[in-house]
Amino acid sequence: MxxxxxxxxxxxxxxxxxxxxxxxxxxxxRGEFVGVIGPNGAGKTTLLNVIAGFERFExxxxxxxxxxGMKRARATRLRIGYVPQYLNFDPAFPILAREAVMTGAAGxxxxxxxxxxxxxxxxxxxxxxMRIEHLAARPLGSLSGGERQKISLARALIQExxxxxxxxxxxxxxxxxxxxxxxxIREIHRSQGLTVLYVTHDFxxxxxxxxxALLLMKGEIAYDGRVAEALxxxxxxxxxxxxxxxxxxxxxxxxxxx
Numbered sequence: 001m002x003x004x005x006x007x008x009x010x011x012x013x014x015x016x017x018x019x020x021x022x023x024x025x026x027x028x029x030r031g032e033f034v035g036v037i038g039p040n041g042a043g044k045t046t047l048l049n050v051i052a053g054f055e056r057f058e059x060x061x062x063x064x065x066x067x068x069g070m071k072r073a074r075a076t077r078l079r080i081g082y083v084p085q086y087l088n089f090d091p092a093f094p095i096l097a098r099e100a101v102m103t104g105a106a107g108x109x110x111x112x113x114x115x116x117x118x119x120x121x122x123x124x125x126x127x128x129x130m131r132i133e134h135l136a137a138r139p140l141g142s143l144s145g146g147e148r149q150k151i152s153l154a155r156a157l158i159q160e161x162x163x164x165x166x167x168x169x170x171x172x173x174x175x176x177x178x179x180x181x182x183x184x185i186r187e188i189h190r191s192q193g194l195t196v197l198y199v200t201h202d203f204x205x206x207x208x209x210x211x212x213a214l215l216l217m218k219g220e221i222a223y224d225g226r227v228a229e230a231l232x233x234x235x236x237x238x239x240x241x242x243x244x245x246x247x248x249x250x251x252x253x254x255x256x257x258x
Contacts, residue, residue, distance in 0.1 A: 002029045003065075005163060005195050006051055010059035013046050013219075021046040021057070021219045028197065030162075033189050033209055035227065036199045038216035044199040045085075047216070048165045051197070052082050064162075078107055081161030085168040087152040091141035097151055098123055098136040104155035119158070126154040130184065146177035153184065163195045164188070170200075182207050206231065 006028035013021040021043040028034060036044045049055035051063070053072055061068050063076055081104075089095070101123045102115050115123070127133040130150040135143060140151065149169055156164065166185065170178040186209040189196050198207060206227075213230035215223040223230050 002031055004028070004062075005030050005064055007062040008050075008059070009062070011047075011050055011061060012058040013043075013050065013055055014058070019219055021050065023047065023059075023221060026214075026221065026224070028163075028195060030195055031193050033196045033207065033211045034198070035206060035210040035213045035230075036197055036216060037201070037206070037213055037230065038222075039201055041218075042201075042216040043219035044201070044216050045167050046219070048082070048167050048197060048199055051163070052080055052165055053077065074107065078159050079162045080165065081156035081159060081163070082165045083149070083152050083156050083167065083169050085171050086145075087140075087148045089140060093141070095140050096136070097132070097138050097140055097143060097147075098127065100140045100151050101126060101154045101158060104158040108159055122158055123154070126157055129188075130154050144177075146173050146181065149173065149181060150184070153181075157188070161194070163197070166196065166198045168199055168201065170202075185209075 004027050006026070008023050008026040010025070011021060011023045012019060036047060038044055046055060050057050050061065053068070053070055056070060063072075064079060066076065068076060087100075089100075102119065105115050105119050105123075106113075124133065124136070127136055130153065132147055132150050135147060140148065143151065153169070169185075170181050173181065185196065185198070186207060188194060189209060198210070200206065210227050213223070213225065213227045214221055215230050215235075223235060229235060
């Protein structure tokens with residue numbers, strides 16, 4: 001059996017009297033591709049932020065077999081890559097695409113140290129993997145939303161993480177770009193053996209390489225198990241209180257109102 005890399009032994013996140021997340025127990029094993037699925041406000045991003053170390057919580061979390069709170073060893077932080085919904089930056093800031101990718105290496109080489117030849121070569125290879133090497137010398141602010149998300153993904157991968165957290169990474173992108181981005185994630189998971197947690201509220205944009213699904217509702221895990229069962233018409237209709245029909249077409253799954 002593969003190693004447990006994320007082990008939540010009770011995690012509660014509150015904002016005043018409001019409970020944003022209440023997870024009594026959750027284990028993620030090395031190499032899993034877990035879809036974290038649910039409507040807006042279900043607690044999906046909060047769960048990722050707890051694992052990433054961005055969110056204060058009550059309870060106990062173990063990463064790679066060690067207790068992990070807000071204060072973590074540098075080596076532990078480097079083992080987790082994070083891709084947010086949007087790459088937060090000032091469009092007027094004069095940074096090139098390749099330079100934005102290299103900022104992801106700062107945690108490993110040091111904040112004020114210049115990347116060496118090996119790091120720069122790694123950045124080039126990642127741009128090639130994303131099929132945007134031709135944009136390396138373009139200002140980040142001139143890129144499209146999909147291109148910036150690829151930069152964000154490359155930035156997370158350059159630190160060579162073992163866990164990749166993706167928070168609605170295709171939100172706001174057109175369908176063709178979403179499919180291209182999901183194909184990249186699928187290939188990265190397959191070739192590098194990363195543990196992936198992929199957050200989405202869009203049932204019609206579910207990576208077909210997911211090995212497991214978590215359904216979140218009002219901060220709680222409503223289902224944890226097989227993807228086909230998680231996305232069944234009966235379960236989704238029961239969870240969301242309306243008639244939903246789940247069906248496959250041309251190898252893709254679609255959800256519609258019945």
